[in-house]
Amino acid sequence: MPELPEVESVRRGLRPLIGVPVASVRVARRDVVRDDAGRRRGRLDPGALLAGARVASIERRGKQLALIGDTGRVVLIHLGMSGQVLLGPEAGRGEHTHVVWTLGDGAKVAFRDPRRFGGVWTLPGRAALDARWRCLGPDGLRVRAESLVEALGRSRRAVKAALLDQRAVAGVGNIYADESLFEAGIAPSRPCDALDAPEWDRLAGAIRRVLARAVRDGGSTLRDYRRPDGSAGGAASGHKVYARAGKACSRCGGPIAGAVLAQRSTCWCPRCQH
DNA sequence: CTGGATGCCTGGGAGC
DNA sequence: TGCTCCCAGGCATCCA
Numbered sequence: 001m002p003e004l005p006e007v008e009s010v011r012r013g014l015r016p017l018i019g020v021p022v023a024s025v026r027v028a029r030r031d032v033v034r035d036d037a038g039r040r041r042g043r044l045d046p047g048a049l050l051a052g053a054r055v056a057s058i059e060r061r062g063k064q065l066a067l068i069g070d071t072g073r074v075v076l077i078h079l080g081m082s083g084q085v086l087l088g089p090e091a092g093r094g095e096h097t098h099v100v101w102t103l104g105d106g107a108k109v110a111f112r113d114p115r116r117f118g119g120v121w122t123l124p125g126r127a128a129l130d131a132r133w134r135c136l137g138p139d140g141l142r143v144r145a146e147s148l149v150e151a152l153g154r155s156r157r158a159v160k161a162a163l164l165d166q167r168a169v170a171g172v173g174n175i176y177a178d179e180s181l182f183e184a185g186i187a188p189s190r191p192c193d194a195l196d197a198p199e200w201d202r203l204a205g206a207i208r209r210v211l212a213r214a215v216r217d218g219g220s221t222l223r224d225y226r227r228p229d230g231s232a233g234g235a236a237s238g239h240k241v242y243a244r245a246g247k248a249c250s251r252c253g254g255p256i257a258g259a260v261l262a263q264r265s266t267c268w269c270p271r272c273q274h
Numbered sequence: 275c276t277g278g279a280t281g282c283c284t285g286g287g288a289g290c
Numbered sequence: 291t292g293c294t295c296c297c298a299g300g301c302a303t304c305c306a
Contacts, residue, residue: 002300038302063300081299082284096284115283117300157277164300174299223286223298263279264299 002079003063004140004171005214005235006225010085011060013228014067014109017087018055021104022069025049032098032113033120036128048122050075050101061133062140062170072125076132077111079225080118086110087228114224140171140211145197145204152192159195159203160188161262172207174264175220175242180207182241187273188266213238241267 002010024046027033031040033049047053053069060066065085067075077085086092091110092100099111099120111120123129138147151168152159162168163177172180181188183206186199195203219225219233222243227233240250245258249269258267 078300080283080301113283114285115299117283155276161277166301262277265297 002081002083002219002225003173003176004060004211005176005217006219006233007060007063007065007079007171008141008215009219009227009233010079011058011065014058014085014087017103017107017109018057020107021054022050022052022101023104024102025051026100026102027098028100029098029116032111032116032118033122036121036123045122047071048073048075048124049099049120060139062136062166063173064133064136064170066123066129068126068129074123074125074129076121076123076129078118078121080113080115082115082224083111083113083118084224084226085228086112086226086230088230091228109228136166136170137168138170140169140176140207141215143169143204143207145200148204149197149200153195153200155192157192158189158261159186159192160264160266162192163207164262164264169207171211174266175239176207176210176214178242178267179239180210182268182273183210185273187270188261188268241269243267 027044034040050067050069050073053071053073055067056070057068065077087109089107091108094112096114097110097112101109137151152162155162160177160181163172184202186203214220214235217235217238218227220235221232222236241256244256245267247256249256249272252271254269254271256267257270
């Protein structure tokens with residue numbers, strides 16, 4: 001379930017490794033690491049995973065995390081469903097740890113992902129990263145109504161399904177799609193082309209606020225998600241509809257509805273969302 | 275072109 | 291207690 005707030009919390013938790021040299025890297029599962037073309041095989045160059053480099057900066061767009069090496073190489077990380085990036089002397093000991101970087105100061109950075117929906121991509125440089133990020137919509141923390149209308153305004157898809165499309169807005173997943181629609185008072189099954197301008201405005205504002213609030217609270221820990229120091233995020237207690245089907249709506253007291261929409265479990269308040 | 279369906283993968287919980 | 295089944299969902303891929 002790592003979505004934008006969880007990945008942003010990871011980015012912030014990894015800031016201590018900026019400027020620290022990477023002494024070595026160990027890959028336990030080769031098929032978790034892919035090159036820019038998506039290939040999982042072939043000889044693995046440790047330099048492509050930043051061995052011998054320093055991490056110059058860590059950037060995020062949507063759910064993607066990029067470690068930019070001072071060699072110009074880029075390591076792109078996607079947490080998928082159950083991915084973690086852990087930092088510290090104990091990192092790398094857990095089961096399902098696929099890549100471990102050992103830093104010059106002895107600390108370790110570990111990519112762990114039991115379900116392996118995530119992965120690590122080695123990109124030759126900034127241009128390759130930019131090319132990938134050009135395929136993504138604006139980052140959810142900065143999304144504006146105009147770009148949502150441009151991407152989705154003529155679509156007949158249900159707005160909930162459309163919000164999961166990373167080309168429309170980057171970083172929204174199942175949890176925050178439901179939460180944003182609740183905050184905006186819009187029913188998840190509404191076709192995009194039926195939304196009017198004030199509704200798009202409310203939706204864009206709701207996405208920004210819901211994501212920013214969850215970032216402030218360190219992301220939502222349901223099961224697997226952890227910050228790099230191993231601690232859980234506190235945003236799940238703020239969920240108003242996600243995983244609350246059958247419970248009372250915090251706003252009107254009516255029952256929260258649950259259904260499968262776009263192959264995803266979806267929760268909303270039929271009284272508050274239209 | 276759009277949009278719906280499917281498969282990947284593991285751990286945890288429900289149910290028997 | 292122990293077994294099986296099902297579900298969680300990001301995203302690539304295939305299909306109508």
